[in-house]
Structures are given as C-alpha cells and as structure tokens.
Amino acid sequence: MKVLLTGATGFLGEYMIQELLENNYEVVAFGRNEKKGKYLSENYKNVKFVKGNLENREDLEKITDQIDFVIHAGGLSTVWGRWEDFYNANVLGTQNILNFCEKRNVKRLVFVSSPSVYAKKGDSLQVKEEEAPTENNLNFYIKSKLMAEKLIKESSYKSWVIIRPRGLFGVGDTSIVPRLLKLNGKIGIPLFAGGNQMIDVTCVENVALSLRLAMENENALGKIYNITNDEPMKFKEILDLFFAEMGIEGKYVNFNYPFTKGIVTILEKVYSFFKIRKEPPLTLYTLYLLRYSQTLSVEKAKKELGYKPKMTVREGVKKYVEHNRKS
Template identity: 60%
Template sequence: MKVLVTGATGFLGKYILEELATQGYEVTAFGRNVSIGERLTNDKIRFIQGDFTEPSGIMAAAEGMDAIVHAGALSTVWGKWSDFYQTNVVGTENVLAACEDNQVKRLVFISSPSIYAAAKDQLQVKETEAPEKNELNFYIKSKLLAEEKIREKATVDSVILRPRGLFGVGDTSIIPRLIKVNKKIGIPLFDGGQQLIDVTCVENVALAVRLSLESSRAVGETYNITNDEPTPFKEILDQLHRELSVPVNYLSLNYSLMYGVASTLEKLYSLLRITKEPIFTKYTLYLLKYSQTLSIDKAKNELNYQPKMTVAEGIKKYAEDYRSN
C-alpha cells in the first residue's frame, strides 16, 4: 500500500513514517521542512516538500496513493483565527479534495481530544460525547470544524483519531514545557495535582494510525487513543523528574484567582492582537485543574488496538535520550 503522510516532518509524523515503513508500506513524507525531510529519506521512505494549504501541491502529491494520513496541523493554544482556519480547516478541505480526485481509498485524520475540554471533571469520555461546538480557543474550534468537513465528505472513506497527550523522544511540546516551567517558577498545581489524566506514548499513536489503515470496520468512525493508564497528574510529574534526575518544584495556586488572571490576559491579548501565547489561558487551567480520561473501548474492540509501550517505558525512554544529549 502506498501512503502519503502530511505533517511528516513533525513530531508525530516521523513516528507514523517509521511504523508504516517497518510494516512494508511504501511511504511518502509530505512536509515543509526540507532539511528534516531529507534526513527522513531512506530506501522505504521518500520525501516531497510541500504545504497542504496549497491545493496544487497536495493534489500532485496524492497522485497514485492508496491512502493518506493527515497529521499536519497548526497545533498551539493561541494565535490568529485566520491562521488556524487556513491550516486546519481549509488545509483539511484540500486534503479531502486530493483524496477524492485521486481516488485515494482511505484517509486517516489526526484530530484532538482537546475538543472535549470543559471546566469540569470528565472520566472515561466516549467519542460520542464530543460537543458540537467548543470555542474555548481557536485550535479547538478549528479541529471541530475540520472533523465536520471530514464527516461531510461521504465520497472519501475516512477515519478520525483523537490521541491524548502525546509524548516521546523528539517531543517539542509537553515535556519540554514542563522542564522549562519547572526550572523557572515551578510546575503549577491545583488541589495537589490529584486530577486524573491520560497521556499517550507517541509510538502507540503511530500504531493506531496503522491499524486504522488496515481495519475495514474503521471507515466512517472516530476513535479516542490513549495509553489507557489514567494517573494523577502529580504522580506522572514525580515519575518523569525521577527518571530525568532533575529536582521537581511545585507551585500551589488558587484556581479562582488564576482563572481571573487567565480571563484578563486572554481579553487583553485579543484586544491588542498579541499572537504570543499568554502565560496562562483558560484551556491550560482546565488541563491543570480538572480530571479528564478517555474511553478507548471502541479502539480496542474495532481496531484491536492495544498499547505496545507503557507510560513508564515511554518516560524512561525519553529520560535516557534527554540525559544523553
């Protein structure tokens, strides 16, 4: 099977390439970063430089493909709506058009469980519990719209994945942020960090992508993907910093006070059109305050998904790489 992977030069994209290539797929990496793309190239993976927000580029790259994994996105909690819309919504429409015109047999779309975000505890959230609208931030809004575009295009056999809290070697977001804030002010905690969270080894997400390409039951379906190891936030932080051999510093905060700060900062940044992310947003406060775990029963039953790497193994692998660099 010939598979095109968008966002291939990003964190998740590189793991998807490796998972597919080692299982005998003919893989084409599609991304903007030429230097990274060239390093990914080998006898099983070729690279095409391009931007899926440009229709002609993705259309040409999709020619002759059996499947596309659309992993490319603008993934941040702050920025201009026009940027999120152009990349995550219009870009997805371009990928869908490329699938349709080239008769691509399967599209796997990487969405986000951030769409579930709310100011409340949520345990074992099912795929059907996603809200129709959630305008907590532009990223969430754009991902919901992109999912809508996917479901509307009945002529393209598609699968939607919502992987939670990806981490692993090469992570440029979650763990690096934690390390940075730990050094500067300490990691913020509410209620002692006892809220339950789900995280996912990036290797497991790549596995779920492959299973989504291979399962006949997956067409038209949406799946939550996690490690299926709900754990208190502080427990994960303690484990991470033990493996990193780095002292961990915690900063106990008052939620009501910080909610007011976050609301004020968001209004101020919007008014002044500041594109840099505020130090606190309501979304990050929800992550730090409330429990959120996802049910992956559907992925287990229909994709035969079983995580191949535990959280502890993933943390250890990351820490070993961190200490060696």
C-alpha cells in the same frame, strides 16, 4: 501500498514513517520543513519527501505517485494564534486533502484530530467519542479541529476514519514535557487540587500504531476513536515519574484556582483586544487542563481496531530520559 503522510516533518511524522515501513508500506512524506524532509528521505528507504503547504492545492498536485492511503496529521497545533491561521491550516488544509482523496480514488483517509474538542470547565472521566460537542469555542485550535471533523463527516468522500490521540509524548517532543521541565527549573510547576486530577497521556509510538490500525481495519470506516495509553494517572504522579527517572527534584507551586482564573481571563481579553500574537503566560484551555480531570475511554479502539499499547507510560518516560541524557 503507498501512503501519503501529511505533517511528516512534525513530531509524530518520523514515528509514523517507522511504523509504516516496518509493515511494508512505502511513504510519500509531505511537509514544510525541507531540512527534516531531506533527513527522512536520506535515512529511510522507501520514503519520498515532497515539500508543501496544505493550504495550497498546487503543492498537493506535486504528488505524482499513485496513493493508496492518506494519513492526515498536518496542521497548526498550538493554544494561541490568529483564527485566519488556524482556519487555513486546519480547515482549508483538510478540505484540500478531502479533494485530493476523492480525485485520486484514495482507499482511505485517516485524520488525526484532537481530544481537546472535549475540553471544558469541570471533570470528565472516561469520555466516549460520541460525547464530543458540535461546537467548542474555548480556543481557535479546538474550533478549527471540530470544523475539520465536520467537513470530513459531511464530505462526499466516505472512506475515512478519525483518531483523537491524547497528550502525545516521546523523544523529539517539543511541547508538553519540555514546557513542564522548563517551568520546574524556573518558578516551579503550578498545581491545582494538589495535582490529584486524573489525566491521560500517550506514548507517540502507540499513536503511530493506532493510525496504522485505523488505516487497515475494515470495521473502522466512518468511525471516530479515542487513543490513549489506557493508563489514567494523577497529574503529579506522571511528573514524579519523570523527575525520579531524571534524578532531580520536582518543584511544585500550589495555585489558587479562582484567583488564577480571574487573571487568565483578563490576560486573554487583553491579548485578544490588542491582537498580540505571542501566547499568554497561561490560557483558559491550559488552566482547565491543569485543574480538572479528563480521561478518555479507549474501549472502542480496543474492541474494533484491536488496539493494544505497545509501550507503557513508564517505558516511554525511561526512553525519553535516556535519550535526553545521551544527547
């Protein structure tokens, strides 16, 4: 069986390749990073790299293999940028993948969406899949992901599954953990409500597992699943785990939420008015993540997919720190 993996040269890509190869699949790895793609094809047996951009149908036509499944993990994932870029990468790119699946008679499409679609001002605990809004304009990334989900749900191609994995971290992460560690080394990590808000994170290995299960399980067709490590923790508790493992002291700074929100609101308006592409120091989306609790229910994935995390948060933290120490 052959799987087309989009976003193969991104953070999740290599973990997904390992998960698939360990379960006897062949992989066509599609992505933009030629250097990483070459590394994947040279270091893993039964992996073929195809360089391409999801926005270009012609690039997808380079794939001549018979594809049985598609795992669509490619796209633009950041909290700031131009709407045109998000639309092209996440909406148009998804439409091109749907067309590909229909044209090639692909058995199933698994789409990697995002739980950022639930983001809002206020606490949200054990959020279920059906609680996602139809619209959320907090940022362009969220808007584009909801539009991509809508495309899939309304498509004439019916053999799909949508996964919303929360807070991926692991070796190779260039986003969440590195940003926080960088802040710790400079001004300190901002805390709201004493860092007692509850959050979920997910070891990237568990996300890869969930995507394979969604691809294989007949009960999953036409459904949406939240994925986390199923270990809700306080924000500060997770950070303290990292710092304890690294043997360093966490530096925290307590922020006043109303004052900070006022500043961030002004910053976003200024950056938008002057069309500044660089990400502001803080966005409303990130502020809500830092201030409010948000945990997701994974009961549906556990019951219907047979999902059971194979790595705990503590094991993931230890693996991350040990790797960084060696490198």
